[in-house]
Amino acid sequence: MTINNLSNFYNLGKFLNANRNAMRGYSGQPHYLVAVDCIVFGFDGEHLKILLVKRGLEPEKDKWSLIGGFVAEDESPDDAANRILKKNTGLEGIYLEQLQIYGEPKRDPIERTLSVGYFALIDINKYQTQINDDFHAEWFLINDRPKLIFDHDKMVIDARKKLRYKAALHPILFEMLPKKFTIPQLQILFEEVNDTKIDTRNFSRKISSTGLLIKLEEKDKSGSKKGAFYFKLDKKKYAANFQAFLNLIPNLKSI
């Protein structure tokens, strides 16, 4: 039995795997590909959006999919997600959170691949300035996106649920806003994420009471004659209070 006349590489691989494992690993256990897929959310001032790419390899080449890639030998899944996001958006230090693992045996028809889902929040403007079109990434309205490959549609639905959940309790939505933003902008973002209308007076009071915002001198006059004051995040309080439970959505208890 030589390498040259092997008719079935696959079985030989299995055979050698078994031998190798008996010698130096966990005997006979199966090995899988491990990937990460990122659900990247952004906000353009009006609508919640999601960043998708045209898949570059078979199968399903040229179909829309989440940004993803395989976990390399020297990196953790978190590292992989950061690397892949940087490659596709040019951005570093993006807000990133593990969603869950997707591991149905048949989810990838080519070969068993487990995928760690991440959701990411980015400032869409920061992205736009740095974009080079090498990766064919494109923003879609969250409610008007193309069908995605594999189980990516489910990932998007799960990520949206989790975004809503977290945003009701923790001030994560600021991650999608530019450094300077107005209260009306913030409110629209909250309304988008929660698919609901919020009372202006109550929202403003609630946001103020968190103590997370610092009012600036400057006004944004693009939206109205009167103009709306810009605010910025109080970074220290933001970091310190991030884990605390807020109550940012009306009727939270009956969601």
Added chain:
Amino acid sequence: MTINNLSNFYNLGKFLNANRNAMRGYSGQPHYLVAVDCIVFGFDGEHLKILLVKRGLEPEKDKWSLIGGFVAEDESPDDAANRILKKNTGLEGIYLEQLQIYGEPKRDPIERTLSVGYFALIDINKYQTQINDDFHAEWFLINDRPKLIFDHDKMVIDARKKLRYKAALHPILFEMLPKKFTIPQLQILFEEVNDTKIDTRNFSRKISSTGLLIKLEEKDKSGSKKGAFYFKLDKKKYAANFQAFLNLIPNLKSI
């Protein structure tokens, strides 16, 4: 080059992997072992406990570890967790939730293994009746447990944090109680999980206001002369309200 005179199975494995992938998979991507590890919490009426096993294989044989195992070819990680829990506790339909993935490249010294962490909540009494000692599982006080292998200590810490977090908002702790339980029992459980003392009057009022409990005729007289009334869960309301945000812990906002 024949199989018989190969001096290095590992390199051959790599070589073949690359060939195999070029033919029928994703070319050249590394494959890893994937395991699940379960952080199993229980409550004995007094203290929060965790279920550990003596590891049965090298390395670290006979050291304490979480209940775990590899994900087989025909099952998802969720399936694997259920299978492995059943094998080790005899219980089916246990409350199980994905915690996160643990994937540092060197976390297992033998071979790269990614592990999906799960936390499980079980009624410790139900377990005790079904135990057979085949698996050398043992309950430990959460605050007095042995050092665990690999990164399992971190998993336990993470799981505890998540348990606390979820228990503050959702009625998951009932999963650790028997069908009939008293309010004082429930309160002790909440106090254990949150490492805090809770005012009896406020706790009782808060729990009642959820509408999740049904008062029974019977009393538990083991703890006092007066006896404490048993309650049971209103299963329908429990299922319906599970996703709603409650506020079960005092001073929730400043945790």
Added chain:
DNA sequence: TTATTAATTGTCACTTTTACATTTAATAAT
């Protein structure tokens, strides 16, 4: 009959939440 012990329950002050409409600041139009 009394003592004992844990279970059960009530009140008040304070905070938070909700529902709801008017005033204000700037620009554009006359």
Added chain:
DNA sequence: ATTATTAAATGTAAAAGTGACAATTAATAA
């Protein structure tokens, strides 16, 4: 210069929820 227009900013009162506090009750044991 005055007025019209538009979105931003703000206030209040009623209701619900929260936290801090101690007295009463039901059973058994002495």
